[in-house]
Amino acid sequence: MKINLFDDIIVYNMVTIYDIAKMCECAPGTVSKALNNSYGVSPKMRQRILEAAERLEYVPDTMARYMIKALLPYRRADLYQ
Secondary structure: OEEEOOOOOEEEOOOOHHHHHHHHOOOHHHHHHHHOOOOOOOHHHHHHHHHHHHHOOOOOOHHHHHHHHHHOOOOHHHHOO
8 A cells, every 4th residue: 555655755555464354344364265265255255355455455475475385394383392
């Protein structure tokens, strides 16, 4: 989402799934499922979420996605030892 501070300075505010969830009045997990095209979200809610994401100019955080993929091979118990 663009925020104009001055005429020549534009700051981009990172939109999160929490922002989309607040706009759609649903849980962040539901937004995640809809954006990842997972099961468990009604077609009507999925459409509502996708429209909100487009309207807010949502862009997935590639660093967060990379970190999740990097940690997936490890078991949860291994992370706390």
